[in-house]
Amino acid sequence: xxxxxxxxRYLITVTGKKLTVTCSQNMNHEYMSWYRQDPGLGLRxxxxxxxxxxxxxxxVPEGYKVSRKEKxxxxxxxxxxxxxxxxxxFCASSRRQSSYEQYFGPGTRLTVT
Amino acid sequence: xxxxxxxxxxxxxxxxxxxxxxxxxxxSASQSFFWYRQDCRKEPKLLMSVYSSGNEDGRFTAQLNxxxxxxxxxxxxxxxxxxxxxxxxxxxxxxxxxxxxxxxRLTIIP
Numbered sequence: 001x002x003x004x005x006x007x008x009r010y011l012i013t014v015t016g017k018k019l020t021v022t023c024s025q026n027m028n029h030e031y032m033s034w035y036r037q038d039p040g041l042g043l044r045x046x047x048x049x050x051x052x053x054x055x056x057x058x059x060v061p062e063g064y065k066v067s068r069k070e071k072x073x074x075x076x077x078x079x080x081x082x083x084x085x086x087x088x089x090f091c092a093s094s095r096r097q098s099s100y101e102q103y104f105g106p107g108t109r110l111t112v113t
Numbered sequence: 114x115x116x117x118x119x120x121x122x123x124x125x126x127x128x129x130x131x132x133x134x135x136x137x138x139x140x141s142a143s144q145s146f147f148w149y150r151q152d153c154r155k156e157p158k159l160l161m162s163v164y165s166s167g168n169e170d171g172r173f174t175a176q177l178n179x180x181x182x183x184x185x186x187x188x189x190x191x192x193x194x195x196x197x198x199x200x201x202x203x204x205x206x207x208x209x210x211x212x213x214x215x216x217x218r219l220t221i222i223p
Contacts (some may be wrong), residue, residue: 031209040121042215043157043200050209058210090156099209100147100202104156 004090006104012053012083012111021076023091029103030096031073033058034066036087037107043090049074050096085101086100114139116205117214125220126191133187134217136201139189146177146184149200151216157200160186196221 004025012021025032033048035058045058050066063085065077074093078085088109091104119136126132146163161168163175163184174187188195199201203216 023196034213035213045210048209088161095210096209100145100162100211101159102157102203102211104158106156107154 002089002103004093004103006105006108009106010109012113013051014113015082016080019078019081021078021091021110023076023105024072025074025091025093026072027093027095027101027103028071029093030071030090031102032068032093032097033102034064034074034076035090035092036060036085037090038087045091046076050062065104081110083112086110086112094109103113115214116140116212118199118203119199119214119217121215122218123220124217125222127222128191128193130191131187131189132191132219133185134199134219135183136214137181137183138161138201138203138212139218140203140205141182141204142205143165144197145183145204146175147202147204147211148175148184148186149202149213151200153197160199166174191221193221193223195219207212 015102034044034046047066049055070108091105094102137192148160149157156199167176171190198216198218200216214215
């Protein structure tokens with residue numbers, strides 16, 4: 001089944017404790033992206049990747065890191081999480097030629113206390 | 114001014130009715146337009162693209178008005194399963210970046 005998976009789905013952590021949210025897709029998509037969704041602000045792009053070893057900042061990259069060592073994986077790293085990073089996070093992937101049709105993962109709800 | 118603006122709703126509409134909502138965008142250079150659907154606590158999914166000539170898919174019709182910089186979504190004969198948040202999405206030509214609106218929440222009432 002074609003899908004984007006994220007882990008964990010729910011995470012409660014404390015300020016400053018490094019964490020990684022994994023994202024994996026099995027559709028051989030070139031393009032992958034991370035978004036956060038907050039009430040009243042909608043989906044905002046954090047980072048994106050056009051292909052392996054190619055990443056770039058989105059609209060709200062501060063406090064986040066990403067890497068793309070393999071085509072299928074695109075982990076999101078929070079080196080020192082803060083309460084303002086409490087949010088719903090979505091990973092998405094698409095073919096480069098049709099990046100408008102993004103396939104989203106199920107989301108990761110992160111709470112930083 | 115936000116790049117993409119939508120009325121957040123909620124719109125509570127009886128089953129079988131026709132409902133329409135608009136979305137405005139600020140960047141006149143925007144070239145591609147889409148509607149995504151997001152069910153409660155689920156991930157967004159592409160509903161349909163919006164072409165200059167309009168686009169119809171079953172009960173759903175999407176239209177673009179470049180002069181006034183808005184796109185619309187019309188749902189005819191609404192079903193309970195249409196209850197969701199509808200996200201307006203815009204991108205520049207040749208740009209993979211999508212800009213999402215905050216969404217319009219629709220509830221279909223039996």
